[in-house]
Structures are given as structure tokens and as C-alpha cells.
Amino acid sequence: MISAGTSAVQLEDTIVSVASAPGRGAVALVRLSGPNAFSIAAKHLRLPPPEPRVSQLCDVFDGEQKLDQALVTLFPSPGSFTGDNTVEFSTHGGYLVPSTIVAALISSGARQATPGEFTRRAVLNGKLDILQAEAIGDLIDASSHIMQLTALRQLDGGLSRRLLSLRNDLIGLEALIAYDVDFPEEDDGPVPRSRIDQAAEGIASSLEALLSTVPAGEVIREGAIVVIVGPPNAGKSSLFNALLGRSRAIVTEMPGTTRDALEAVIDSGKWPLRLVDTAGLRETEDRIERLGMEVSERYMRSAQIVLACAEDSRSLEEIVSLVSSSSTAPILAVLTKSDLVSKRDESLLSRTVIPVSAETGTGLRELLCAIDEALDTRHGEIIPDLPILTRARHRNAISTASSELKQFTEAWREEKLPATVAAVHLRTAVYSLEELIGAVEVEDVLDRVFSSFCVGK
Numbered sequence: 001m002i003s004a005g006t007s008a009v010q011l012e013d014t015i016v017s018v019a020s021a022p023g024r025g026a027v028a029l030v031r032l033s034g035p036n037a038f039s040i041a042a043k044h045l046r047l048p049p050p051e052p053r054v055s056q057l058c059d060v061f062d063g064e065q066k067l068d069q070a071l072v073t074l075f076p077s078p079g080s081f082t083g084d085n086t087v088e089f090s091t092h093g094g095y096l097v098p099s100t101i102v103a104a105l106i107s108s109g110a111r112q113a114t115p116g117e118f119t120r121r122a123v124l125n126g127k128l129d130i131l132q133a134e135a136i137g138d139l140i141d142a143s144s145h146i147m148q149l150t151a152l153r154q155l156d157g158g159l160s161r162r163l164l165s166l167r168n169d170l171i172g173l174e175a176l177i178a179y180d181v182d183f184p185e186e187d188d189g190p191v192p193r194s195r196i197d198q199a200a201e202g203i204a205s206s207l208e209a210l211l212s213t214v215p216a217g218e219v220i221r222e223g224a225i226v227v228i229v230g231p232p233n234a235g236k237s238s239l240f241n242a243l244l245g246r247s248r249a250i251v252t253e254m255p256g257t258t259r260d261a262l263e264a265v266i267d268s269g270k271w272p273l274r275l276v277d278t279a280g281l282r283e284t285e286d287r288i289e290r291l292g293m294e295v296s297e298r299y300m301r302s303a304q305i306v307l308a309c310a311e312d313s314r315s316l317e318e319i320v321s322l323v324s325s326s327s328t329a330p331i332l333a334v335l336t337k338s339d340l341v342s343k344r345d346e347s348l349l350s351r352t353v354i355p356v357s358a359e360t361g362t363g364l365r366e367l368l369c370a371i372d373e374a375l376d377t378r379h380g381e382i383i384p385d386l387p388i389l390t391r392a393r394h395r396n397a398i399s400t401a402s403s404e405l406k407q408f409t410e411a412w413r414e415e416k417l418p419a420t421v422a423a424v425h426l427r428t429a430v431y432s433l434e435e436l437i438g439a440v441e442v443e444d445v446l447d448r449v450f451s452s453f454c455v456g457k
């Protein structure tokens with residue numbers, strides 16, 4: 001289990017913080033947690049303390065001065081978020097009221113919590129594992145519905161269970177090797193080599209399956225960069241606005257209006273998209289416009305999808321070939337202003353060109369579907385019940401486990417090393433999964449995980 005024995009973790013302190021975001025709002029949440037939470041709270045309430053887990057409207061005082069009328073709820077240990085005695089004050093919102101209550105509680109012996117300290121205590125008290133704690137951070141930071149779902153699934157323990165079962169399989173494999181080493185001449189014969197091979201292969205392919213979710217996890221977390229490029233005046237900014245469903249980019253009839261890149265998030269389809277409107281690509285002497293085009297080119301290089309836009313088929317071909325030379329991302333050829341396309345041009349439309357009109361809205365839905373399909377092809381479809389790796393920490397630990405397992409298998413198959421030495425690789429693989437879940441002493445892992453948390457969580 002996790003040891004809490006370092007000075008950085010002062011579990012005996014009672015900590016307090018405003019848990020809601022600062023600013024004007026109807027209500028705010030002040031959280032007080034630790035061994036003295038109940039006695040500290042009692043000093044600021046005149047009524048006898050409320051029943052556990054029942055919210056009660058109480059006046060909150062600082063000495064003789066009334067600070068607020070708040071709903072107060074007591075959560076006795078261990079049945080609280082942190083696992084310690086906890087008091088939650090649902091106070092009136094705004095800048096002043098919650099902070100005066102926090103100040104009063106601090107004057108009675110509580111300490112201001114550090115970012116993520118409540119969740120950290122929940123981990124140290126065994127209420128959550130580290131993956132679940134990370135899921136809370138992800139849920140708070142989620143900017144798309146799929147990130148929200150992924151985080152909730154991880155909070156529910158989906159990824160933890162998957163990793164625990166892989167860890168147990170690895171330990172099973174270790175046991176087979178140990179048996180083989182200890183009793184090589186048993187009556188039943190040693191453990192058949194094929195059994196060990198199969199067990200190792202099964203685990204290796206499960207680890208690979210998890211690793212294969214990394215690119216999708218990255219897109220889910222960050223959003224897929226979808227860059228709109230094309231010659232000036234092609235209707236790129238109009239398409240950007242139409243896809244966003246609101247006016248964001250400046251649209252004019254003057255070529256060269258969009259000089260920088262504009263980015264906005266679309267979360268209406270399967271994948272979260274970071275749509276980028278860029279400056280038109282053309283030969284120019286204008287220094288600022290040239291800088292804008294350099295930004296376009298940079299975006300194109302980091303894009304997951306490029307929408308190559310033009311209003312006639314000849315310039316569309318040109319822009320598609322220009323994009324192919326500077327981006328490895330899938331390119332969707334988009335024929336803009338389709339409301340203006342002449343009959344002759346229409347006959348040229350191939351199935352690979354998506355005609356859209358920002359003016360009438362025609363083709364926008366088809367374009368969004370094509371983007372989702374291209375992302376499915378590139379990153380694999382999002383399978384609702386399969387855990388997805390969304391953090392570099394996960395990827396690193398599972399890569400380590402996978403490569404250690406490979407080294408074990410090679411050494412074992414070629415009988416290069418004694419089995420006991422080969423088994424050291426298995427131990428390292430087990431350790432890296434345990435570190436990922438937080439089943440070993442991992443103060444530094446905790447520090448890394450909680451460094452990005454907000455205060456009050």
C-alpha cells in the first residue's frame with residue numbers, strides 16, 4: 001500500500017479551501033477536512049452540529065460576527081470524499097463571503113489546502129487509486145463530451161481493473177517460472193514451455209491493445225486539429241463560421257483578411273475538433289500576410305486533418321497538391337460556395353470532393369461526417385467500453401511493461417539467460433503497472449499527478 005510517511009504529507013492537519021471556482025455566483029462550496037474538522041466547524045456554528053450526512057441551514061459566525069447563512073453537511077470518516085472527517089459549507093457565492101468563512105476556519109486551527117490536497121488525501125486513505133484521481137482532474141478539465149465520458153469511465157475504475165488484471169496475469173506468469181525453477185524434475189514434468197509462451201503472448205497482446213489507444217486518447221484529450229486552408233477568398237472563414245454555427249472569423253470580400261490563425265472547438269460529432277481558420281495561401285509581397293501564411297503552414301504540419309478549400313475544381317486540384325507536399329495528414333477536398341457552382345462544374349464533382357455552401361448550409365453535415373470518418377480510419381473507432389490511455393504517464397508505464405515482457409520472452413525462448421534472471425524482467429513489468437495504479441510507494445508519482453490540480457479539489 002501507499003505509505004504516507006513523508007513530511008510533505010501532513011495528514012494530521014485539518015485543511016480548508018473554497019472548492020468552487022472564484023467569482024460571482026449563487027453559491028460556493030467551502031470544504032473542511034481532517035481530524036479536527038468537526039470541532040473547528042462547531043466553533044463557528046451556534047446550533048448543535050447537524051446529523052451526519054444531512055444538510056442543515058446554519059448561521060456561520062466568526063466570534064460575534066455573523067458571516068453567512070449556509071447549508072452545512074458533516075461527513076464522518078471514513079464515509080467522506082477524503083476518507084477523513086469532512087464538513088461542507090454551501091455558502092453564498094461571490095468574492096467575499098466564502099473567503100471570510102475560510103479565514104474564520106483558519107483562525108480556529110485549519111490550514112489552507114494546497115492544490116489537489118483533498119484528492120491526494122482520498123488516494124492516501126485508499127478511497128481512490130491514482131488513475132481515479134487523475135480521472136477527477138480530467139473530468140474538471142474536460143472540454144468535450146467524449147473526454148467527459150472517458151474520464152467518468154476511468155473514475156469508475158475501468159482502467160484500474162484492466163491494469164490490475166494484467167498485473168495479476170504477470171504475477172501468475174512469474175509463479176509459473178518460479179515453479180519451473182524450483183521443481184524442474186517434478187513427476188508431472190516441468191511446466192510445459194508452451195504454457196509459459198502462451199501466457200506471455202496473451203499479456204503482451206493485451207498491453208499492445210491498450211497502447212494502441214494512445215493516439216485516440218491524445219485526440220480525445222486535446223481535440224483533433226482540423227485546419228482549413230486554401231487560396232484567399234475561397235470562403236474559408238465563412239466555412240469556419242458556418243461550421244461553428246456562429247460568426248467568429250472576420251469575413252470580407254477583400255482577399256487577405258484573415259492574417260493570423262483562428263481556433264475554435266467543435267464538440268458536436270464523435271471526436272472533439274479544434275477547427276483552425278488560416279490565412280489564404282498565395283504569392284505575396286506583404287510581410288504581415290507572409291507571416292500569416294507561415295502560421296498556416298505550421299498548422300498544416302501539425303494537423304490531424306486538412307480541409308483543402310477552393311471555389312473551382314482547378315484551384316481545388318492545385319491546393320490539394322500543395323497541401324500534400326507539406327502535410328502528412330489526410331486531406332479532404334472541399335469545393336466551397338457550392339450554391340454558385342455552374343452546371344458544368346457540377347459535372348466535374350467526383351465522389352472525393354465534398355461540395356459545401358456556407359451561405360445555404362448545404363454539405364456542412366456531410367463534411368463533419370467525413371471528418372469523423374477520417375479520424376476513425378486514422379485512430380480507430382472509439383469503443384465505448386474499452387479503456388483509453390489519455391496521459392503520457394500511462395503510455396510510459398505500459399510501454400515499459402510491454403518492453404520488459406518482450407525482453408523476458410526473448411530471453412526465455414532462446415534460453416539465453418537462466419529463467420531466474422529472465423524473470424527479473426517480469427518483476428520490472430509488474431512494478432511499472434503497480435506504479436501506474438499507485439499500489440506501491442509513489443510519493444513522487446503523487447507529486448506529479450497533483451501538481452496540476454486546482455485548490456479545493
Ligand SMILES: Nc1nc2c(ncn2[C@@H]2O[C@H](COP(=O)(O)OP(=O)(O)O)[C@@H](O)[C@H]2O)c(=O)[nH]1
Pocket residue numbers: 230231232233234235236237238239250251252253255256257258280336337338339340356357358359360
Ligand atoms: N455565394 C456564396 N458566397 C460565399 C460563400 N462562402 C463565402 N462566400 C463569399 O466569398 C467571399 C470570401 O469569403 P471569406 O470567407 O472571407 O473567404 P476566405 O478569404 O477564404 O476566408 C465573401 O464575400 C463571402 O461572402 C458561399 O458559400 N456562397
Ligand SMILES: [Mg+2]
Pocket residue numbers: 236237238249250251257258278280
Ligand atoms: Mg479568411
